[in-house]
Amino acid sequence: MFWWLVLVIATAECSLVKIEQGLVQGIPAEDGEYTMFMGIPYAKVDMENPFGSVATTRYDLISAPDQKLPLKLAEYFGHNFNNVDEAVYFLSKKEPKEIIEANAALSEPSLVCFEDSSRMQSFITSPLNHGNDKIKTTPIISGYNNNEVLLSHIHKTTEDFQNNNVFYEKLKEFNFPNLDKLVKIMRRYYIGDEKMTRKVRWEIIDFDSDLSYAYPVQRSIDKFLEYSESILFHYIFSYNGNRNFVKSRANITEGGATHADDLGYLFDMVFFDSNPFGDDKLVLERMTTMWTNFAKYGDPTPTTSELLPVRWRAAQRDALHCLQIDSTLSSCKRPNHRPHALWDLFYKLLQ
Template sequence: MWAVGLVLLAFGSAHGLVRLDPLVDSPAGLIRGLRADDGEYAMFLGIPYAQVQEDNPFGASIPQPKFDTIFDAFNDSTVCPQVEEYENTIVGSLDCLQLNIYVPNKASSRSKLPVLVWIHGGGFTIGYTSRFIYGPKYLVRHDVILIALNYRVGPYGFFCLDTPEIPGNQGLKDQVLALRWIRDNIAAFGGDVDKITVMGESAGGASIEYHLLSKYEKLFNQAITQSGSTYLPGVLEEDRRSKPLKIAAQLGFDTEDVTEAVEFLAKTDVKLVIAATTELGVPIRPCLEKEFENVDSILTDYPINLDMPKARNINVLVGFNNKEQLLGYVFMPAEQFKNLNVFEEALQTTFVYDEELKEMKDIVRRFYIGDEELSEALRDNLIDFQSDHNFAFPIQQTLKRYLKNGAKNVYHYMFSYSGDRNFVKKRLNVTAPGAAHADELGYLYDLAYETEAPTEADQLVIDRITALWTNFAKYGDPTPETSDLLPVKWSPITEQTYTYLNIDSELSVSTRPYNDRMAFWELFFEVNKNKLKGYREN
């Protein structure tokens, strides 16, 4: 299986068997992994692909040098600096640019397997790739190699200061170095360098589109984006240079000089920087970069103005969940509804909000709630509005862009299943029907904190969605043939017909999810396109 063969590590106890752990001779050097105990695959954990510069931790990272000795890839606990969402504690270090590789035993130089590369979500503020959340066994059993990568989030990944040293989008550039490492090394693990599918959820899905929009070389062959798009409102950073000043002041260093603030923060403990950023509640996200000579950039114009030539002739799988914004209102006390200003606040994230658009706001309001006063009785209406504005319609725009730019096959889905493994609803004990944002993750990945075996119904959804995703990675077609497991044929969309697969307790194929609501938004955007933030006539 492996390039240098198998290295004796330890003796098994039950039957006197020898346990063999893999050693791979890659261009990056010798890398030793572990045998998994929950399936027929090997794990290579915490492989560094890049290094953060010690004197400029907010700037671009540099590629990891070749290993001089055997690297023991045994530890996936490293996290980039952030507030960890499970314990709500500040964790992490800058020695975090690592990836995990999970390789089925049948992979070899003669039998190369397709590669799935996972880019996690988390609003560009949190997220990491350990098996605690992203256990690989459901995916690798389908004979694909799975890779999950860390990248810097928050201020270390997305300070955008309009300087050559910190131009912005460093976290996305970390991902580029990871993808280059995978391109250069994955063949040594038995991976097919010509079958690399990048997949991501939320910020991870948006990241994939940023890579397709960028001028960097093409580093993958196919893409799966789950509830993520560069069209999602409010993603791009607007207030940029003031962030370091505010964070430094929060830590007791007052200055009006951004360079001084950054120099102070570069020498400050990373956990203090994250704590101050969190206390201030200042979001730090991707931005439009100012161009500098000899400095590579990801994004220098608003996505709405850009074509995506790298999408030509690639296969993409794109979708969203049917109740994306369920959690925005499910816990809201009844008395708070009357004070909401949701329609105006939402439109302000997407449009330049002038008096003319202020009048148009009432059209949106009437479409979703008529002449009713906001109240708890309209909870579902508000969930639909926010889900449409923030996810469903932006993703419809994404589908249209893929078609316009000549993508080969564009598969569209909606995840609607409500079971015992819905990723977010289960953790927050939400029983309302539907799938909230990120709920599908509990069916793609083995969650280490889940101690109970999946129910029969949940196992069927696990089997189906992992088969669909890995079929796409292998064949560019999620249903190359129908079967008892996948009884329907899922066809790609066309200019005329937006076919989609509804993933629920049963699989079903239909056209144009929420067609009346999407048609409303299409017309609204067309009428007001000159007011879209960043829009310019071509």
């Protein structure tokens, strides 16, 4: 989670603009040069990708590095180079903020990648499974929300589902040789022989959530437990309340928690009631207490109490303990093990 961004948003002053339809709430940008608005009349969200390119767990963000990007950035500043090394040297003299602004202007998002070790000195030298002393001794909280991709599919009509084969569109990125067979297997697992209609939207949400968030988190946890000597606390957040960060702003009341909904119970935000009550208050107090305990003691529940009646047990290789966070707290082991076992087999086929 990009919690630092949420903190910036939460502490910013609120501004309101009166329009024909009513008041639109705005928040000053971090640099103070403009105002960001929480809602624009008649604006539409791309329901296939409502969060843009922020979610780093998405498989469709992985792409070949653009070897010409330094040349493009240098050209943006008015200098033409034929040699990448010369362009990189030129860019190294620029302020980081200038590079970021130029990169954004060119709409050329770039991520860290492994370089060809035979041609140049490596910056990243060892993945997790090669061992890292710092990683091995760092406690971790890792989890996800139970309806992560709800926003992408909840408003779709039967026509939307029929015009877009979600299973095919999501799985084709893996370049699997027998794609049609794979699509058929996944479709049967999640919706059986049902037709692609609005009736199966919750099953589609489960499929997309498993693919994009739940299983990647689970796979990362398994790797961590295999190679780390530290402790990990696993959770699933499923509470549906008035402070759900994304759903509340999208006016969605059905279902559990979608991506980033848990942030409303960890941070104070200007667009939420500063005096929560009922289950909202209870969930907020539990979340903030557990996360504070983890920061202080490395354990979210060092002791049980009236507020925290359930001990959050650390995950183990042979017993993946998990805390389910709803209006009540409950413990389980190896959550969603059936679909995750299917995805285990899927990834083995790719190896």
